[in-house]
Amino acid sequence: MLSKKAQYAFRALTHLAENYNKGPVLISEMAKKKRIPLKFLENILLELKKEDILESKKGRGGGYYLKEHPSKTYIATVIRIVDGPISLLPCVSLYFYQRCKNCNEKQCGLHDMMKDVRDATLKILERRTLKDLV
Amino acid sequence: MLSKKAQYAFRALTHLAENYNKGPVLISEMAKKKRIPLKFLENILLELKKEDILESKKGRGGGYYLKEHPSKTYIATVIRIVDGPISLLPCVSLYFYQRCKNCNEKQCGLHDMMKDVRDATLKILERRTLKDLV
DNA sequence: TAAAACCCTACTCATTTGGTAGGGTTTTAT
DNA sequence: ATAAAACCCTACCAAATGAGTAGGGTTTTA
Incomplete structure (x- = not known):
């Protein structure tokens, strides 16, 4: 069985895929829309970033986005x-x-x-x- | 991932399949030959019996054996x-x-x-x- | 009739899962 | 330049699961 963590990851990644090339997406936005505990999601995204699936931008107007086109992951x-x-x-x-x-x-x-x-x-x-x- | 329990189960069942129609096999024999903790194995076999995979015979000369031909399970x-x-x-x-x-x-x-x-x-x-x- | 074999209950200890809490540090638009 | 926005990090925790142990029945049947 996939863990809840993995299911959350896919929910978030789906959202990021839908918003590919539309600029960074806020953690808080994903957490809210996909009903994922915010801090838990934060961890997941960090891990995916460390493993080169995601990239992030800090500061106002920042957020997470897919490193490559969805069809590449x-x-x-x-x-x-x-x-x-x-x-x-x-x-x-x-x-x-x-x-x-x-x-x-x-x-x-x-x-x-x-x-x-x-x-x-x-x-x-x-x-x-x-x-x-x- | 399969649990160790499942792996033990398959090791024991393999042994029983190899000894199909040769009479009941002792738990202690399987535990020893397949290096499975005896009491743990006992639980597994009981469960498999309850679910109609195995049958058992009590008393001297008893033991466990497959209910049906190996090709049926x-x-x-x-x-x-x-x-x-x-x-x-x-x-x-x-x-x-x-x-x-x-x-x-x-x-x-x-x-x-x-x-x-x-x-x-x-x-x-x-x-x-x-x-x-x- | 007693040794052999099955059956049952309860406990334990370690690891993993699924989170929370809280406080940084960095960035960047204004 | 600065504060708000956003990312990053550490530590903790509770419940569930996994992997067994311990120990004592009860039933058979040679």
């Missing part, structure tokens, strides 16, 4: 930033791989199956972008 | 019993559906996307069975 990227691994097992994760003890990957049936699930999932999440959310 | 079923929902959002879950507030399902882009992910995932997990794990 993949859903999978956002999930990985906010929630971490997408795979169902650490031992099949591409970005958060961890060896699993007590199971030989070469001959573990579950491993193979979860790899298939991962591939099917990524086929969707690594192709679709913020543009598909608006 | 779907991976998705086991995950739902042990971990709950497979979907990434409650509002696209088939067995654990929950309406999401603040988002209209008809026009929520995330909803549609996660539905596609769900379908792709279930296409695998609802076809494969314990037999595929051995």
